[in-house]
Amino acid sequence: MPTRREFMQRSAVVGGALAGLGAVGASTACATGSAMERATSEGHVTRAAAKASTIKQSVCRWCFNDMPLDDLAANAKRIGLHSVELIGPADFETIKKHGLMCAMVSQAGPGGIPKGWNRVDNHSWLIPAYQERITQVAAEKWPNVICFSGNRDGLGDEEGLANCAKGLKQLMPAAEQAGVTVCMELLNSKVNHPDYQCDHTPWGVKLVQMVDSPRFRLLYDIYHMQIMEGDVIHTIRDNHQHIAHYHTAGVPGRHEIDESQELFYPAVMKAIVDTGYTGYVAQEFVPVKKELGMVSLEDAYKRCAV
Secondary structure, three states: OOOHHHHHHHHHHHHHHHHHHHHHHHHHHHHHHHHHHHHOOOOOOOOOOOOOOOOEEEEEHHHHOOOOHHHHHHHHHHHOOOEEEOOOHHHHHHHHOOOOEOOOEOOOOOOOOOOOOOOHHHHHHHHHHHHHHHHHHHHOOOOEEEEOOOEOOOOOHHHHHHHHHHHHHHHHHHHHHHOOEEEEEOOOOOOOOOOEOOOOHHHHHHHHHHHOOOOEEEEEEHHHHHHHOOOHHHHHHHHHHHEEEEEEOOOOOOOOOOOOOOOOHHHHHHHHHHOOOOOEEEEOOOOOOHHHHHHHHHHHHHHHOO
16 A cells, blocks of 8 residues: 555646646636626526525525526526525515426514524514415415524523414414415624524524424524534434424635535435435525626526536
């Protein structure tokens, strides 16, 4: 068996032999990239050459807010996505005319991310707001609506769990009757959402167990949980039964899911498929170059089309 030093010496010889080939490949890649930039501009619908995705893919509206929703929906349909998500009822008809659905409807009520279910005082307006939103989602026969724990603001994790469970249990009869799943998103509190309470998978899983309804699950955001926990594939394998939806983005930076970041998304997608998952995965990255947003979206689709 060769020693490490011998292996390194042999590798250096092989590497030198391949250097010329690498230069040719890099030149070709650069030319291809330049051609893509010239051929694609914001809002322009271009032809796709992507293979079909085993996972049903979606895109989050807010990441492409500079583009008219009509254009985003047209491109999403062209690329092969099934959904544009995190939209409200006012935008339903726009995506439906392109043959798309909304895999995760936006939250109900005025609280945003900081004010959520972890405060009992919020339940008086959250419950009726979500009952109405569930009715709207059910009318479209769509699967999910998003919700948030809210920020800690000095609240302990156990008290936050108890408060969330108390309110969500009151909402579950409406969700169960309508066949709509309420999904609480796991977000990072380290970079993007300081003080957010549902910031670790074990906390979210415990809440799912406390609510004890098939219509309450987690939205596992791969980007956020890579920042907070890492060990993404292991976590998905161990907790997939508590997860109803997934989001993507590159780490660090929340940009494209290409080689500029640390996650290898094809492996993550394969792990999700291997759990028997039949739901949706949404692209939630912000493109570095807005004018190339649809090129990036199509690339992300291909990377996740396992």
